[in-house]
Amino acid sequence: MARNIFNQPPKDDRARAAPSPAPAAPASIAGSVGGLRDSLREITANSIRDIEPDRIDMDGLRDRLVLEDSSIDELADSIRRHGQQVPIMVRPSDQPDRYRIIYGRRRLAAIRKIGGTVKAIVRTLDDDASLIAQGQENNLRLDPSFIEKALFIKEMQEAGYKPGVIQDALGLTRQGVSNHRVIIEQLPDELVRLIGPAHGVGRRQWGDLAGLAEKAPLVDIARESVAALPDNTPSAERFQAVYAACANRARGAARQDTRRQPRVVKDEAGRPIATLSSDSKSVAIKLARKDNPEFGQWIEERAEDALRQLFDQWRNESGSGS
Template identity: 40%
Template sequence: MARRNLFQPPAPPGPADEVATGDLKPRFPNTGAMSGVKSTLKDLSSNAVREIPVDLIEEDGPKDRLSFSDADIASLAESIKQHGQQVPIMVRPLADKPGRYKIVYGRRRLRALQTIGMTARALVRTLSDEEAILAQGQENSHRLDPSFIEKALFAAQLSDNGYDQPVILDALAIDKPMLSRMTKVARTVPEAVIMMIGSAHGVGRRRWEELADRVKVSSADLVQVVSNLNLDKVPTSDDRFARVSDAISEIGKSANITKSEAHVIVSSDGKTLAEVKDTPRALTVKLSKADTPEFTQWMRDNAEVELKRLYEAWKSGQKSG
C-alpha cells in the first residue's frame, strides 16, 4: 500500500532550485528503523524550518554521490541567489558538539549555500544513525537519480560503517541479490579508479560487473594504468568509463597472450626438442617430429615410464623440502 513520503519538506519545491519530487511513491517498508523515523517525523508538515549558519553544519558521513561539479554548484548557487532556497535541507544535532549539526541530506544545496555565504533553511531532527541513513536514502530515491556505481559505493560505505544489511537494503530500496552485485563491484574495482571515472550515469550494472570481472584477473597496477590515461581531458564520465574499460581489456589480452606463448626447449646440439605451452586449462608439451623424429618416437614409447619417474622424483623433492 502506498505511503506518504515522510521526508517531504513542508515548503513545495520550486523549479528554480531543484527538481520537484512530484507524486513518486516511497518504497520503504513500514517496519524496523523506519517505524522509528515515522514516529519521529509524523508531524513534519507542522514543524517550522530553521535558519542555520552553514559553518555550523558538518558534512561527514556516507556519501551517496561521487562528486558535485563546480558548474553544477555554481548554477544552483545562482538560482538560490535569485529565487531563494526553495527546498530545505535536513540536519540533526550533534550531541557531543552543542550548537552544531550534521547533514542528513541536501549536501549539494549546502555546498551551494556555502559558496554564496547564505544561511541554510533546514529541518532539524533528532535521529539515530540508522534513521538518518534511511532518511538520506529515501530522500535521494525521490529527488536524485544516483548511478549504479554511486549506489554501490554508498552501500559499501554503509557496510564498512557497521550498518546491518536490512538497513542498507531499506536505505537503497534494493534486494539482497542486487546488494551482492553492488558489493562485488565496489570491492573489486579500486575506489581510486572509480573516483577518476566519476558517476557514469549512462553505464549500468552489467558493464560495471564486466569491468569488475576483468579487474579481478588483472595483475597490473590499475590505479597507475588509469592515471596514465589522462582522463581529466575526457569530457564525460561515460567516456572515461569506456576508456578505462578498453585499457583494462587490453591488459587482459596481453596477459593471455603472454601465458599462451610457447617455451621452446633446445638440446645441447641445437635441435628443438619440444615446445611447452602453459594455458589456464593445461600444460602442453609438444615434441617435434621434424627436428628429432627418433627422440619423439622414443618418448611416445616410454612416456608412461618417464612421466611416472619424474612424478616420483617430484614427490621425493617435496618430502625432503
C-alpha cells in the same frame, strides 16, 4: 519495499481515529501544561529554520562521488536568483547550537558559496533513521549512479548498519544490494575515484571492467587514460576511455600469450624428453609416455620431491626466505 519515515497520517484521519478527550480536571493543569510544552517542542522540531551554514557539520556517510563540481555552481546561481526552494534536513549535534547534515549536501555547499543562511528542517533522528532519510531523499531528487550506490552500500556495511536498514535507505531488495556489493568488491577504490560517478554506466559495464583485472593493471591504465583527457571530461566518458584502454591492453596480453610456442627439451643426442609451455597463468612440463615410458614412470614417482628441491634451490638463490 522501503519504509517511508516521513509520511504521517493526515490530520483529519488522526482526529477521527482519536476519541474526544474528557474535560480536564483542575488538578491536571500542571499535566496539561507539560503536554502543551511537549507539543510545542515537537512543532518546533519539525519547523523550517534559518541556520548559519557554518553551524552545520558535513558528517555521515558520503553517497556521492562528486560534490564540488560544476553542478554546485549551477545550483548556487539558481538559489541566488530564485532563493532556496527546498530545505535541507539536519539533526541536533552533540555540540551545543550545532547540527549534523542528514540530506541536502549539495544545497548546503551551494549556499556556502553565495553566503546567507540555509533553510533546514530539524529532526531528532537516530543513526538508522537518519541514514534511511538520506538515501530516500537522494533517490527521489537526483538518482545516484550504479557505482555511487555500490560505494554507499560498502560504506554502510563497513559502518555496521544492518541489511534491512541498507535496503530501506536505497529502496533495494536483498538481491539488489548483493548485485551492487559483488561488483564493488572487485574494483579498487582508486579506480572508481579516478573514473567518478559515471551516470548511465550500469552493472554489466562495471562488471566487464572488473573482469579485466586479471588481464591488465586497471589502476595504472586508468591513471594514464584520465591524465590524457581534458579536465572537464564527463565521468561517463572517462569510464569509456578507461575501459577501452584496459580492454586493448588485455587483448594485447592475450595475443602475446598465444605467440609463446611450446619448447621441446631434448637430450644430448637430440631425442625429445619433454615439452615446456608457459603463459601468463601457468608453466607446464609435459612428458609423452610413448617417447620414453620408463623415464615417465621414474619422473612420476619422484616429481613431488624433485619439485620441492627445485623450489628450495630457487628460494636460496633468490633470497626469498621462508
